[in-house]
Amino acid sequence: MTTRPQLSMASPSSPAAALKPVLIHLLRGASDLASVAATHAKLVKAGFASPLASSNHLLAAYCRCGAMCCARDLFDGMRDRDVVSWTTLMSGYAAAARPRDAMSLLRAMGSSGVRPNAVTFSTAACACARLADAGLGRQVHAQAEVAGCARDAVVATSLLDMYAKAGGVEDARAVFDAMAAPARNAVSWGAMLAAYAQNTLGDEAIRLFAELRTHGGGVAPNHFMLATVVSACAGMARLGIGRCVHGAVLRLGYGNNDVISVALVDMYSKCGCYEYSRKVFDRIEQPSVVTYTSIIVAAAKYGRWRCVLTLFNEMVDQGVRPNDVTLLGVMHACSHSGLVDTGLQLLRSMQSKYGVAPCPSHYTSAVDMLGRAGRLEEAFELAKEAQVEGNDALLLWNSLLSACRTHKRLDLATMAGQRVFNNQQDVAGGLVMMSNAYVSAGQIDNAAAVRSSMRLRGIRKDPGCSWIEVKDTPYVFYAGAISCAGAWADEVLMLLDELESKMRERGYRGRLGSARVSDAHEDEEEEGKGVMVGVHSEILALAFGLLVVPKGMTIRVMKNLRMCSDCHEVFKLISGIIEREFVVRDLNRFHHFKMGSCSCNDYW
DNA sequence: ATAGGGTTAG
Numbered sequence A: 001m002t003t004r005p006q007l008s009m010a011s012p013s014s015p016a017a018a019l020k021p022v023l024i025h026l027l028r029g030a031s032d033l034a035s036v037a038a039t040h041a042k043l044v045k046a047g048f049a050s051p052l053a054s055s056n057h058l059l060a061a062y063c064r065c066g067a068m069c070c071a072r073d074l075f076d077g078m079r080d081r082d083v084v085s086w087t088t089l090m091s092g093y094a095a096a097a098r099p100r101d102a103m104s105l106l107r108a109m110g111s112s113g114v115r116p117n118a119v120t121f122s123t124a125a126c127a128c129a130r131l132a133d134a135g136l137g138r139q140v141h142a143q144a145e146v147a148g149c150a151r152d153a154v155v156a157t158s159l160l161d162m163y164a165k166a167g168g169v170e171d172a173r174a175v176f177d178a179m180a181a182p183a184r185n186a187v188s189w190g191a192m193l194a195a196y197a198q199n200t201l202g203d204e205a206i207r208l209f210a211e212l213r214t215h216g217g218g219v220a221p222n223h224f225m226l227a228t229v230v231s232a233c234a235g236m237a238r239l240g241i242g243r244c245v246h247g248a249v250l251r252l253g254y255g256n257n258d259v260i261s262v263a264l265v266d267m268y269s270k271c272g273c274y275e276y277s278r279k280v281f282d283r284i285e286q287p288s289v290v291t292y293t294s295i296i297v298a299a300a301k302y303g304r305w306r307c308v309l310t311l312f313n314e315m316v317d318q319g320v321r322p323n324d325v326t327l328l329g330v331m332h333a334c335s336h337s338g339l340v341d342t343g344l345q346l347l348r349s350m351q352s353k354y355g356v357a358p359c360p361s362h363y364t365s366a367v368d369m370l371g372r373a374g375r376l377e378e379a380f381e382l383a384k385e386a387q388v389e390g391n392d393a394l395l396l397w398n399s400l401l402s403a404c405r406t407h408k409r410l411d412l413a414t415m416a417g418q419r420v421f422n423n424q425q426d427v428a429g430g431l432v433m434m435s436n437a438y439v440s441a442g443q444i445d446n447a448a449a450v451r452s453s454m455r456l457r458g459i460r461k462d463p464g465c466s467w468i469e470v471k472d473t474p475y476v477f478y479a480g481a482i483s484c485a486g487a488w489a490d491e492v493l494m495l496l497d498e499l500e501s502k503m504r505e506r507g508y509r510g511r512l513g514s515a516r517v518s519d520a521h522e523d524e525e526e527e528g529k530g531v532m533v534g535v536h537s538e539i540l541a542l543a544f545g546l547l548v549v550p551k552g553m554t555i556r557v558m559k560n561l562r563m564c565s566d567c568h569e570v571f572k573l574i575s576g577i578i579e580r581e582f583v584v585r586d587l588n589r590f591h592h593f594k595m596g597s598c599s600c601n602d603y604w
Numbered sequence B: 001a002t003a004g005g006g007t008t009a010g
Helices: A016-029 A033-046 A052-065 A068-077 A083-095 A099-112 A118-131 A134-146 A153-165 A169-178 A186-198 A202-215 A223-236 A239-251 A258-270 A274-282 A289-301 A305-317 A324-337 A340-354 A360-372 A376-386 A390-406 A410-422 A428-440 A444-456 A483-505 A517-521 A537-548 A565-577
Strands: A465-470 A473-478 A555-559 A582-585 A590-594
Touching: A016 A052, A033 A052, A033 A068, A052 A068, A052 A083, A068 A083, A083 A099, A083 A118, A099 A118, A118 A134, A118 A153, A134 A153, A134 A169, A153 A169, A153 A186, A169 A186, A186 A202, A186 A223, A202 A223, A223 A239, A223 A258, A239 A258, A258 A274, A258 A289, A274 A289, A289 A305, A289 A324, A305 A324, A324 A340, A324 A360, A340 A360, A360 A376, A360 A390, A376 A390, A376 A410, A390 A410, A465 A537, A473 A483, A473 A537, A483 A537, A483 A565, A537 A555, A537 A565, A537 A582, A565 A582, A565 A590
Parallel strands: A555 A582
Antiparallel strands: A465 A473, A465 A555, A582 A590
């Protein structure tokens, strides 16, 4: 930021009183520490440093620069402090990712006798949101209620957001419901939509969006809401509704909004329609880092590495500097296409070439690609070199464990498993990996032991499920449970029998449904309830899709976990037997099955 | 003067 010479050159002959508004104006426009400090000096010289209003402006200016030490020194030296002084400093701490300091300031404020106002409560709620601490947030809520501020639109919206970010969607909704309808403005509707979307309640987000249009009391959808709803559709892979929302985006005149375009690119790619993603991207006039990244990530999901590298080079040529997410997307593309050395090179050169330091996720991606390629010793060395901690470490070592499983390297799996256990974090994923590694090595007893220790310790993993959208309605399938097919259940079974025998003729040796131990990668709670014990959810969803999706239409199956190698083989075989195309969305990529093969070329 | 919501990655 530059200072404004025409303002700093206030006439020396002007009376001091005239200087004050000029200096205050300077402060309000300043966002760099040097000019704030310079103006501070001038204020002191002119004798205005101590009056409350000037100090508050200075305080706000220091907070805007993120110079929290300067802000604190100033605050501590102030003779008088009013609610604005306290609130300004609190808000500075919250914005500087120091929510704990903001909250201790709230307590100190209480004992100093200055009464908080609506802005103070809103700021405190924001700090609690950053801490994701609903307990502390509830105390703020209670204080605001007592002070009569809780119905204030801004306070209520901040509290709503706080509950949502602390995982209490019901509490967030209660705050929303308690707001009088006229108090609900575009921001509160947007915050409630985001609350659902961020807590993976996409259906609720879509329902609320519909409610806005019928009972919104004149509040029009804005770009915040549209981006949120599109992202909710992406999360649930709901192509039908996603296209409707895209229509609304265009009708409302937001077709040129970058943030919405990014959400649309992501939505179409997660719905299995890369071509639509491409169309949305091609309409963007001046793609930014984020828009380039969204299409790179989309192409990476489809294993289109040539496309990814072309886009990446084009972006760099255009002078758009890649960020950490872009580079991760390119690395994923390398990983999913077997371009191990290109990917590793990128990891080693990202700092010098693009000024981006490798994050834990970049190391995880690199470990993943080495692991897939069977270069497990290198993967292990790199994992150690990365020196990551906490949840990041879990992801990293899990990735290695998964590779150990695929390549039946129990020796390394045990060492990697140890690293997972050493992390005091959520270990469910690691334990499942361990159990699967034992299964692959034929050590069924050990696998069972890990599983039962999980049950004893009350550790659960999200059950694996697959779903398919038919005429805008999602049908969700769990392993072994055919009841989801409703009236079609019997026909699903018959079709699976028929397919199994046809696959046999082509050399398939497995079984689609039986109590196989290798099914351990999916939840077995449904065991016994279904007619076909052990049949994987994606196979059920596919069979259902083959029956109900009209011929000629691509069948799109979504899955919340990664597809297992058995199912991958089965899907390839089925696509060769039946002349239909189907797309499976994995946890992290797409598989397009056609005439007996898959777009991933078995790299996954 | 001080305050509230959104996109890409996992």
